[in-house]
Amino acid sequence: MNVISNHTMNATIALAALEQVIDPEIGLNVVDLGLIYQLDFDETEKIIYVTMTLTTQFCPMGDTLTAAVRRVLEKTFGERQVRVELCFDPPWTHERISEEGKRFLNQ
Amino acid sequence: MGTGFPQADFRNTPHTAVVPFYLYAAVSLLAGSVLLFLSASLFTGHYFNPGSLAITHIMALGWGTMIILGASHQLVPVLTEKSLYSLRLAHLTFWLAACGIPLLVYGFYKMDMGWPAKWGGRLLLLAILVYVINLFRSLQHGKKMNVHAVYILTAALWLFITAFLGLTLVYNFTIPFLPQDILAYLPLHAHAGIIGWFLLLIIGVGSRLIPMFLISKYQQPRLLYVIYFLINGGLLFYQLSFLWLPAAPLLIPACLIGTGLFLFVFYCIQVFRQRIRKQVDEPMKISLLSVSMIVLPLLTVLVLSGRLLSGEHQLKTVQLYGFVIFFGWITALILGMTFKTLPFIIWNKVYHEKAGVEKTPNPNDLYNKKLFAVMALIYLAGFVLFSAGILLGMISLLQTGAVLLTGMAFLYCLNVYRVWKHKPV
Numbered sequence: 001m002n003v004i005s006n007h008t009m010n011a012t013i014a015l016a017a018l019e020q021v022i023d024p025e026i027g028l029n030v031v032d033l034g035l036i037y038q039l040d041f042d043e044t045e046k047i048i049y050v051t052m053t054l055t056t057q058f059c060p061m062g063d064t065l066t067a068a069v070r071r072v073l074e075k076t077f078g079e080r081q082v083r084v085e086l087c088f089d090p091p092w093t094h095e096r097i098s099e100e101g102k103r104f105l106n107q
Numbered sequence: 108m109g110t111g112f113p114q115a116d117f118r119n120t121p122h123t124a125v126v127p128f129y130l131y132a133a134v135s136l137l138a139g140s141v142l143l144f145l146s147a148s149l150f151t152g153h154y155f156n157p158g159s160l161a162i163t164h165i166m167a168l169g170w171g172t173m174i175i176l177g178a179s180h181q182l183v184p185v186l187t188e189k190s191l192y193s194l195r196l197a198h199l200t201f202w203l204a205a206c207g208i209p210l211l212v213y214g215f216y217k218m219d220m221g222w223p224a225k226w227g228g229r230l231l232l233l234a235i236l237v238y239v240i241n242l243f244r245s246l247q248h249g250k251k252m253n254v255h256a257v258y259i260l261t262a263a264l265w266l267f268i269t270a271f272l273g274l275t276l277v278y279n280f281t282i283p284f285l286p287q288d289i290l291a292y293l294p295l296h297a298h299a300g301i302i303g304w305f306l307l308l309i310i311g312v313g314s315r316l317i318p319m320f321l322i323s324k325y326q327q328p329r330l331l332y333v334i335y336f337l338i339n340g341g342l343l344f345y346q347l348s349f350l351w352l353p354a355a356p357l358l359i360p361a362c363l364i365g366t367g368l369f370l371f372v373f374y375c376i377q378v379f380r381q382r383i384r385k386q387v388d389e390p391m392k393i394s395l396l397s398v399s400m401i402v403l404p405l406l407t408v409l410v411l412s413g414r415l416l417s418g419e420h421q422l423k424t425v426q427l428y429g430f431v432i433f434f435g436w437i438t439a440l441i442l443g444m445t446f447k448t449l450p451f452i453i454w455n456k457v458y459h460e461k462a463g464v465e466k467t468p469n470p471n472d473l474y475n476k477k478l479f480a481v482m483a484l485i486y487l488a489g490f491v492l493f494s495a496g497i498l499l500g501m502i503s504l505l506q507t508g509a510v511l512l513t514g515m516a517f518l519y520c521l522n523v524y525r526v527w528k529h530k531p532v
Contacts, residue, residue: 020463021462021463024451024454024462024467024469024470025320025451025470026322026384027469055319055322056185056319057184057185057188058119058184058185058188058189058190059185060119060120060181060185060451060452060455061451061455062119063119063455063459064455064458064459064462065462067459067460067462067463068462068463068464069463071463071464072463072464075464088188094322094324094383097383102383105322105383105384105385105386106383106385107385107386
């Protein structure tokens with residue numbers, strides 16, 4: 001999955017929560033799809049920074065997916081602000097899909 | 108705190124610039140099918156008649172072009188990796204085309220080449236010009252163009268040429284100024300539209316969307332450029348030889364374009380074979396079927412360009428050629444792609460605020476799958492019967508085929524309506 005983070009414990013909690021966010025076209029969650037690049041937790045400012053990508057640049061579902069990621073993390077971490085940034089460099093490739101995700105797609 | 112990743116500038120096209128085109132196209136398909144039933148007997152005679160002209164234009168413009176224009180407003184950012192330049196221009200394109208198409212079709216149906224056909228043609232040409240400007244401005248900003256953007260821009264330019272040639276022919280009805288008979292120019296106009304607009308656009312969009320939906324590992328932009336040059340080369344050769352080399356064999360452009368088509372089918376097969384997502388849904392299956400349906404018009408055009416037939420058989424083959432393009436290849440593709448794209452557009456609108464927080468249905472659940480399956484079966488039966496009716500010259504087969512195709516259009520409209528009016532569960 002290869003997600004960069006400055007806080008391993010919080011990142012594990014965040015990724016578990018983000019498994020609720022499903023890409024509606026593929027039917028797989030954003031974590032197993034490998035869309036999450038980085039999760040940083042600013043403990044002083046109480047802000048969570050998420051860097052994520054989409055399977056296709058300008059995917060029409062982009063707005064919905066980023067909003068869903070923000071809402072899920074706000075719900076999970078309570079008082080903290082969540083800032084989601086999209087990034088296409090490096091672009092998403094199928095190699096980012098987790099083994100679980102590959103099994104799902106192979107069904 | 109910042110990340111090491113460069114941020115992307117991201118702005119999607121809103122549904123208001125897309126959905127009206129889909130609704131207009133659905134109504135046009137129904138109108139075109141009803142007109143096909145009312146004019147079924149005309150398909151035993153010469154292809155140049157008011158009924159055929161009206162059906163061809165309602166299918167090519169109201170159905171095929173309108174839905175492609177709408178979908179391309181949504182897809183331009185996906186294909187070109189840049190936002191759509193102007194929503195106002197997108198809306199203007201819709202209203203100009205929406206007013207122009209019925210006028211033009213009415214003009215053909217009544218063979219009234221006066222103000223209805225002329226104003227219809229003018230409005231349509233203006234709509235296309237606005238679309239081309241919007242597309243060009245969207246592509247102008249930023250990074251280098253990718254192969255899909257090259258296809259879509261070239262296709263739009265061919266569409267403009269098609270409409271310009273068409274309007275010229277409309278004027279020639281009332282004020283004859285062209286040196287040859289109007290029938291001589293018809294293939295130029297028709298092929299600029301069929302190959303330059305529809306084929307290039309479908310390849311440009313399909314080569315991006317099919318791998319995207321199937322999550323395929325196969326990527327081959329060089330092959331897509333080879334296809335691009337083969338098809339454009341063949342089409343330019345055909346258009347220019349009409350003006351300067353009238354004796355040039357038609358088999359040369361037919362073979363160039365045919366090779367391009369076979370390479371595109373090869374591309375699709377590779378995409379399919381190297382897909383990661385094994386499950387293929389029904390709309391995707393019918394879209395892939397339409398790729399193989401390209402072979403039908405290609406076979407008929409090879410027969411026609413070889414000048415192997417004469418008299419009645421030649422006319423029947425021309426009728427069949429037009430039918431398999433508009434009711435076969437283009438219709439099959441759109442039937443599939445509508446239910447691959449529209450449910451997502453509506454889902455995005457309805458569930459944007461709920462995704463990730465509440466349980467939401469899958470976008471695929473927005474349309475009725477049973478209705479879709481019945482529609483697909485009726486469509487295939489109607490298509491085969493009507494094609495057989497053209498070849499055998501049997502009115503009963505033509506009428507039965509047209510009734511089935513009208514049924515298909517009705518079920519399509521019903522399913523589109525169901526998706527459009529979806530309310531949150």
